[in-house]
Each structure stands twice: as structure tokens, then as C-alpha cells.
Amino acid sequence: MLMHFIKKEIWLMAAKTLIIYYSWSGTTKRAAQALANQVDADVVELTVAPQTFSSDMFATSDVAKTQLRTGDLPTLTSALPDFDQYTTILVGGPVWSSMVATPVRSLLTKLAMYTGTVAPFYTDAGTAGDYEQDFAGLIPQVTVKSGLEVNGQSADQLTAWIQTVMG
Structure with missing residues (x-):
């Protein structure tokens, strides 16, 4: 029993978590900060070139739809870490037209060979649609846990979700 406890403690000390997110309006950034307050x-x-998206929601939606139609996803300008150093990656982003936002899609192409656990958290204006199914479908060979739709959850709800994801 003691060895089991020690092994679990060693694993927990070695386990590393990454919170990586794209925020168009600041809402997902606030959610990421709330999660960061709950977990080490x-x-x-995630950032893209400054002129990629408009500050207008409808113009941004049109750009994203064109990106999806053409497959020309935005280039990420932020420095990305070595994902393999993490056991869990929490990926945040807004819901755009009931789907994963195109900057997050760009990230997911880079996670295609990741061997750890990924879980999405996402913000929306009331219509998440099939976000989690879309997310998981973009990285079918990766272990994807149930996500969290963030709509002003309490710290207790965030903690409960994190415990579910991290086991």
C-alpha cells in the first residue's frame, strides 16, 4: 500500500499540465486564468498575425468560414512549447459557428501525434453545438477527455472538471 502511494506521488510530481488557449474577445482568456488559479x-x-481577424464579430465569422472552406488555417505566431513534456493539455478557445475556432484548429494539427491527454474548455455566446465532437474529430488518435463549456462557472465547478480530467 505504501509503495502504491509513493508511486502515485512520484507520478503526480512528474505530471505536468499545459493550459493553452486562443481568445478573440478576452472571454476565453479569463476562463484560462480561472483554470490556472485552480491547477499548477x-x-x-495562442496568437495569430494582428490583421488576421477583424474586431467585428461578423467579419471575423466570415474570415473563419473562408478559412474552413479553403483549409487555409491561420498561422500561429506564438511560441509553442514541446508538448511531449506535458501529461495533460487543456485547450481553450471560443466556439465559432458551433465549431472549433480556426486558430485552435491550427493548434490541433500540431497535436496530432501527442501521446498524453487533451481536454477542451470553450466559451460561446449560447450555442456550443457539437463543439466537443468537432474537437475530438480533429485529433482522433489522441486521448480526449470530456470538455467544459465555460459560462461563469464557480471555482468549485472548475475544480470538479479538472479533477475529472486529471483523474
Whole structure:
């Protein structure tokens, strides 16, 4: 029993978590910060070139739809860490037209061979649609845990989700 406890403690000490997110309006950034207050994690904000998206929601939606139609996803300008150093990656982003936002899609192409656990958290204006199914479908060979739709959850709800993801 003591050895089991020691092995679990060693694993927990070695386990590293990454919170990586894209935030168009600041809402997902606030969610990422709330999660970071609940778990010891490295935090990375995904960025794209400044002129990629408009400050207008409808114009941004049109750009994203064109990106999806053409497959020309935005290039990420943020420095990305070595994902293999993490056992769990929490990926945050807004829901765009009931789907994963295109900057997050760009990230997921880079996670295709990741061997740890990924879990999405996402913000929306009331219509998440099939976000989690879309997310998991973009990285089918990766272990994807149930996500968290963030709509002003309490710290207790965030903690409960983190415990579910991290086991």
C-alpha cells in the first residue's frame, strides 16, 4: 500500500499540465486564468498575425468560414512549447459557428501525434453545438477527455472538471 502511494506521488510530481488557449474577445482568456488559479500549469496564449481577424464579430465569422472552406488555417505566431513534456493539455478557445475556432484548429494539427491527454474548455455566446465532437474529430488518435463549456462557472465547478480530467 505504501509503495502504491509513493508511486502515485512520484507520478503526480512528474505530471505536468499545459493550459493553452486562443481568445478573440478576452472571454476565453479569463476562463484560462480561472483554470490556472485552480491547477499548477504552464499557460500559453495562442496568437495569430494582428490583421488576421477583424474586431467585428461578423467579419471575423466570415474570415473563419473562408478559412474552413479553403483549409487555409491561420498561422500561429506564438511560441509553442514541446508538448511531449506535458501529461495533460487543456485547450481553450471560443466556439465559432458551433465549431472549433480556426486558430485552435491550427493548434490541433500540431497535436496530432501527442501521446498524453487533451481536454477542451470553450466559451460561446449560447450555442456550443457539437463543439466537443468537432474537437475530438480533429485529433482522433489522441486521448480526449470530456470538455467544459465555460459560462461563469464557480471555482468549485472548475475544480470538479479538472479533477475529472486529471483523474
